[in-house]
Structures are given as structure tokens and as C-alpha cells.
Amino acid sequence: MRTGSVRLCAWVLVLACLVWVPAHAATTLVEVTSSPDIAISVDAGSLLVEPDDAVVDDGATPVLANLGSLPSGPNLNGYHLRWGQYGWKQLLSLDVPAELGPSAQITAEPRDVVALFHDYYSYRIEFDGSAEGVPAGAAIDAVTQAEDGDLLLSFDTTVSLSGGTFDPEDLVRFDEGGGTFSSFFDGSAEGVPAGLNLDAAHYLIGAETLLVSFDGSGAVAGIDFDDEDVLEHDLVAVTWDLSVDTGASEAAWSPANLVALYAIPAGDSDSDGLSDLDELRTYDTNPDDADTDDDTLEDGYEVAANPYTSDPNDSDTDNDGLDDGAEDQLGTDPSNPDHDDDDVCDGGNTVVIAETLICTAGPDNCPFVGNAGQANSDYAPAGDACQCGDIDGDSFVFSSDLAMAREHLMGKAIPGDIAYCNVVGDYAPAEDGSDCDVADITLLTRFIAGEAVTLGNLCKPYFEEP
Numbered sequence: 274m275r276t277g278s279v280r281l282c283a284w285v286l287v288l289a290c291l292v293w294v295p296a297h298a299a300t301t302l303v304e305v306t307s308s309p310d311i312a313i314s315v316d317a318g319s320l321l322v323e324p325d326d327a328v329v330d331d332g333a334t335p336v337l338a339n340l341g342s343l344p345s346g347p348n349l350n351g352y353h354l355r356w357g358q359y360g361w362k363q364l365l366s367l368d369v370p371a372e373l374g375p376s377a378q379i380t381a382e383p384r385d386v387v388a389l390f391h392d393y394y395s396y397r398i399e400f401d402g403s404a405e406g407v408p409a410g411a412a413i414d415a416v417t418q419a420e421d422g423d424l425l426l427s428f429d430t431t432v433s434l435s436g437g438t439f440d441p442e443d444l445v446r447f448d449e450g451g452g453t454f455s456s457f458f459d460g461s462a463e464g465v466p467a468g469l470n471l472d473a474a475h476y477l478i479g480a481e482t483l484l485v486s487f488d489g490s491g492a493v494a495g496i497d498f499d500d501e502d503v504l505e506h507d508l509v510a511v512t513w514d515l516s517v518d519t520g521a522s523e524a525a526w527s528p529a530n531l532v533a534l535y536a537i538p539a540g541d542s543d544s545d546g547l548s549d550l551d552e553l554r555t556y557d558t559n560p561d562d563a564d565t566d567d568d569t570l571e572d573g574y575e576v577a578a579n580p581y582t583s584d585p586n587d588s589d590t591d592n593d594g595l596d597d598g599a600e601d602q603l604g605t606d607p608s609n610p611d612h613d614d615d616d617v618c619d620g621g622n623t624v625v626i627a628e629t630l631i632c633t634a635g636p637d638n639c640p641f642v643g644n645a646g647q648a649n650s651d652y653a654p655a656g657d658a659c660q661c662g663d664i665d666g667d668s669f670v671f672s673s674d675l676a677m678a679r680e681h682l683m684g685k686a687i688p689g690d691i692a693y694c695n696v697v698g699d700y701a702p703a704e705d706g707s708d709c710d711v712a713d714i715t716l717l718t719r720f721i722a723g724e725a726v727t728l729g730n731l732c733k734p735y736f737e738e739p
Contacts, residue, residue, distance in 0.1 A: 309529035324348035351416035352533035383412035546573020569598030594620030615643035
């Protein structure tokens with residue numbers, strides 16, 4: 274008899290929510306992708322899942338994953354989602370050799386891992402078993418990845434590889450950089466009953482926790498399981514839990530063996546403000562990287578907190594040559610290449626959309642003030658229309674500007690615009706809209722004296738829309 278507790282959940286493989294879990298609660302999963310070894314009908318019989326299918330379930334309505342032009346005949350042995358240079362790709366292992374893609378693009382063996390690219394649905398070999406010394410006749414029947422991105426593989430038979438001999442209940446790390454194998458999970462040492470084959474696995478990155486399924490029934494650490502169930506093993510605490518009691522959740526799974534597994538835990542693994550599920554299904558971002566496109570802006574900020582909208586998968590959303598992080602610092606719209614609509618791009622690129630010229634290459638020397646001519650009468654970086662330090666408005670920063678700044682600090686009224694006094698890297702305007710203090714006057718004095726200093730472009734007309 275199983276002992277433990279009962280709780281309601283929203284992450285089981287199919288619709289039913291009342292499942293048994295052990296007293297030590299397993300990780301909450303919000304989505305599970307799996308494959309059976311025989312055809313089953315789930316969701317009250319409304320969805321047929323074949324052995325060459327992967328069914329994706331978020332606890333509401335299960336759907337089949339798009340596996341491209343996968344031919345009938347080979348069945349899934351393993352399944353994983355992996356982030357790469359070109360975004361998400363599905364990793365598949367198959368139980369028999371198969372020709373995949375248009376005009377038999379590739380031939381995949383059971384000892385290979387195949388990558389199916391998310392955007393193009395084209396296949397390529399991700400792991401070439403023959404080239405890496407996996408013996409003919411061995412099949413990969415579980416695939417996932419470690420914290421550092423190394424592939425984790427399990428085989429359906431005992432194999433001798435470069436790093437040792439591994440049994441079917443083991444999980445093997447493959448170092449793609451060095452081409453070597455090592456033990457990641459030793460099933461027999463962790464209490465897996467003899468004779469069982471680990472045929473599905475998913476490593477929860479950041480939690481040092483392994484989800485596994487086996488090809489038969491048994492018990493480990495006092496926990497009974499069947500071949501359709503998913504167990505959770507904490508690699509640090511060395512504890513076991515029942516993660517998903519699949520047969521109890523959906524009767525259709527009882528005669529089947531769960532042979533492929535990918536799971537998404539609740540929460541935000543990279544602490545970027547987006548849940549792992551939203552990163553995968555809504556934004557196409559990497560849940561293990563807070564800044565997917567490396568533009569210095571976190572993914573959650575780009576899609577939610579940013580005053581503007583930017584693409585967390587594109588470091589330069591508007592392709593103007595000024596990356597999103599730089600635009601955020603400046604205050605321009607990272608999705609608009611010409612913030613002030615003066616036909617000069619904010620950055621150094623010319624932008625053409627649908628054969629229409631949007632703006633010519635900048636960078637715009639006054640991105641908040643329309644100045645198509647880009648007049649710049651002195652050697653300071655900002656244009657005449659927004660030159661910080663040009664208090665009297667004559668397009669130059671001279672001693673007359675310094676005199677006005679000093680008079681302003683003494684409380685005198687001046688004829689110029691004191692907002693242009695802000696030449697130091699801060700922006701905290703006073704009630705009159707100015708930001709002019711001793712630090713600004715010091716920098717203006719040094720600039721006018723010919724010293725190699727830069728006047729910050731933080732005066733109101735440059736820093737924010739006037």
C-alpha cells in the first residue's frame with residue numbers, strides 16, 4: 274500500500290487533478306510532454322496519442338507537439354527541448370533507423386539524437402552515435418541535458434564507451450566539447466531495482482533534481498511505481514519521490530509505458546520576471562538565461578516593465594544600430610528606429626521596412642528634437658538643437674553660457690534656458706525644471722578652457738522629449 278498524502282494540482286499529464294504524492298512533496302510541474310509505447314486515447318478519449326507522438330499537457334487540454342515531417346514507422350524513444358543559437362529545438366531519439374526531412378535530408382539511427390529546429394522544422398544530427406563510439410545495436414532511450422548544457426543520455430543496453438561501461442538504468446553525461454562520456458546517474462547505486470531500464474528522463478536545471486521513468490514496475494526507497502509513472506530523485510539530498518502517478522491520473526496510460534519525458538516546473542528559474550512556461554510558450558526565450566539576447570535588459574523587463582516594448586530575442590529590436598540596452602539608457606523607443614521622426618535613425622543603420630525607407634543612417638545627434646539637418650556647430654557630440662551647455666541658444670558652448678550658469682546659481686534671472694546647464698551624468702531637475710549645480714559649472718569651466726572632457730547629454734531637450 275502506498276503511503277503519503279493527496280493534493281490537488283494543475284500539472285498532471287491529463288485532466289484529472291486528484292493524484293497521490295508522497296509526504297515529501299515533489300516539484301510542482303506546470304507542463305509535461307511525454308510519449309507512450311503504444312497508442313492510447315487521453316482527454317476522455319478525445320485525443321489519440323501514437324507511439325510516434327509527443328503529447329504536451331498543461332493540466333487543461335493536451336495537444337500533440339509538432340514533430341515536423343516525422344514519417345510513420347519510427348517511434349519516439351526520447352524527447353527534450355533545448356535552447357541553441359537559433360532558439361528552441363526539439364531533440365528526438367527514435368527506436369529504428371529513419372530517413373528524415375525533404376529528400377531524405379538525414380538518416381538517423383537509434384543511437385543518434387536528432388534536432389528538429391523550431392522555426393524551420395528541419396532536421397539535423399545533434400549527437401552522432403557512430404562517430405562518438407556508441408556500438409551498433411544500442412539505442413538512446415532517454416535524452417535530457419545537464420546544468421552546463423552537456424547532453425545526458427541513457428541506453429537500452431549495457432554499453433562500453435570512452436568513459437567507462439554504463440548500464441540501462443544509468444544516465445550518461447556526454448561532454449560535447451571533449452567528446453567524452455562520464456557517469457551522471459548510477460541507477461544501481463541509487464537503489465533502482467536490478468533489471469529495470471531507465472527509458473525517460475528530464476533534469477530540472479537549477480534544482481539538481483532528476484525526473485525519471487523506467488520500463489517496468491518496482492519500488493525504490495519504499496516508493497512503488499509502474500512503467501508509466503514519473504519519479505523524482507534529488508541528487509543532493511539523495512531522496513526519492515513520486516512526481517506523477519500517471520496511471521491514477523488517466524486510466525488510458527495504465528497499459529502503456531512512458532518512454533519520453535520533458536517537464537516545466539512552476540516558477541521563474543532565471544529570476545527575470547517571466548515564468549519558465551511563459552518563456553517557452555509565449556515569448557520563445559530561454560528560461561535559464563535572464564537576458565536571452567544579451568542586450569543588458571532582462572527578458573521580463575523587455576516585455577513588461579519597459580516603458581516601451583522590445584523583443585527579448587533581438588538585441589536591436591528596431592535594427593537602427595543602437596541596441597535595446599543603449600536605447601533604454603538614453604530613453605528612446607527601442608522599437609522605433611526614428612524616435613523624433615526627423616528621418617534620421619537613432620543609431621548608425623539605415624532602416625528600410627517592406628521596401629520603404631524609414632530613416633537614413635545616424636546616429637541622430639538630437640534623438641528627441643527633430644533636426645533633419647543634424648547641424649553641429651562645435652566639437653561637442655550633441656547637435657545644435659539640443660547641445661547641453663548651450664544655455665544662451667547660439668549653438669556653441671562658450672563663456673557666455675558659463676556666466677549664465679553662475680548667475681543662475683546666485684539666484685539671478687537669466688535670458689537663456691537653464692535646462693541646458695545639465696552636463697554632468699545625472700538627472701534630477703529642480704522644481705523650475707533645471708538641473709544646474711556646482712558640478713555642472715565645474716565641468717563647463719574645464720570644457721571652455723579646452724580640457725579633454727565630455728559634456729554629458731542629459732539636459733532636458735536631449736534626455737527626454739521636450
